[in-house]
Amino acid sequence: MQVIVKKDYAQISRLAAEMIADEVRKNPRCVLGLATGSTPLGTYAELIRMHKKEKLDFSQVVTFNLDEYVGLDPKHNQSYWYFMYKNLFKHINIRMENVHVPNGKAEDVDAFCAWYDAEIERFGGIDIQVLGIGGNGHIAFNEPGTAVFSRTGWVSLTKETIRDNARFFRKASDVPRYAISMGIGTILEARKILLLAHKESKASAIAASVDGPITANVPASALQLHADCTFIVDKPAAGKLNRKYGSTLKKLPRA
Numbered sequence: 321m322q323v324i325v326k327k328d329y330a331q332i333s334r335l336a337a338e339m340i341a342d343e344v345r346k347n348p349r350c351v352l353g354l355a356t357g358s359t360p361l362g363t364y365a366e367l368i369r370m371h372k373k374e375k376l377d378f379s380q381v382v383t384f385n386l387d388e389y390v391g392l393d394p395k396h397n398q399s400y401w402y403f404m405y406k407n408l409f410k411h412i413n414i415r416m417e418n419v420h421v422p423n424g425k426a427e428d429v430d431a432f433c434a435w436y437d438a439e440i441e442r443f444g445g446i447d448i449q450v451l452g453i454g455g456n457g458h459i460a461f462n463e464p465g466t467a468v469f470s471r472t473g474w475v476s477l478t479k480e481t482i483r484d485n486a487r488f489f490r491k492a493s494d495v496p497r498y499a500i501s502m503g504i505g506t507i508l509e510a511r512k513i514l515l516l517a518h519k520e521s522k523a524s525a526i527a528a529s530v531d532g533p534i535t536a537n538v539p540a541s542a543l544q545l546h547a548d549c550t551f552i553v554d555k556p557a558a559g560k561l562n563r564k565y566g567s568t569l570k571k572l573p574r575a
């Protein structure tokens with residue numbers, strides 16, 4: 321696992337976007353794994369800028385998102401599909417048929433989840449997976465206790481998450497109780513993983529994931545098992561790490 325510590329959120333976002341853009345330029349048909357949440361918004365804004373100003377071409381890129389609420393229509397303003405459309409897809413030249421967000425309205429959720437993993441494989445696997453991290457170490461909707469080798473499936477949301485989400489819905493009964501989440505095992509199959517984190521509120525989760533033991537109690541600690549995983553964090557999020565890390569990708573010294 322590599323750790324890169326940047327000064328601030330803008331620098332994290334720029335580096336993550338550069339790494340994704342490099343992949344898109346090298347392999348125009350690449351498969352990107354994408355996350356929602358506030359953390360990757362700066363990265364998406366930078367990718368949009370690169371598309372508009374530097375002609376970064378997404379016309380052949382394929383994407384798979386990490387998660388979605390069960391029961392929400394893609395057009396619902398709280399759905400993750402809508403979030404991705406509003407914050408990335410509608411601003412770039414991606415073909416919407418190449419976009420995959422778990423279907424919260426699937427009739428048979430289990431069959432859908434098995435199909436989602438098979439579909440990722442059919443496209444040759446994910447080249448770069450972008451992740452955020454929860455304050456408790458969750459990745460996607462994999463909360464503490466999720467099996468390290470889990471596959472995409474449905475999960476029940478914690479009471480806290482349901483309570484937090486209530487403000488976004490008209491009535492309590494509209495708040496989703498379940499979500500579909502890419503499994504940790506599915507995430508670990510991506511060829512490259514970028515986990516982004518900023519703010520002090522993520523410092524304990526980052527330290528537990530990087531320095532702690534691999535445990536289902538800290539889902540992101542499973543990323544230690546991955547051969548090409550980079551954490552890009554700002555100084556406050558790096559504040560509880562055991563060691564000092566540089567601000568660039570590690571490179572072999574010149575001979």
Ligand code: F6R
Pocket residue numbers: 354355356357358359360386387451452453454458459460461
């Ligand atoms: C979203 C997701 C979540 C978030 C995490 C951090 O698709 O998978 O695991 O990455 O909850 O959220 P933010 O970025 O809002 O702090």
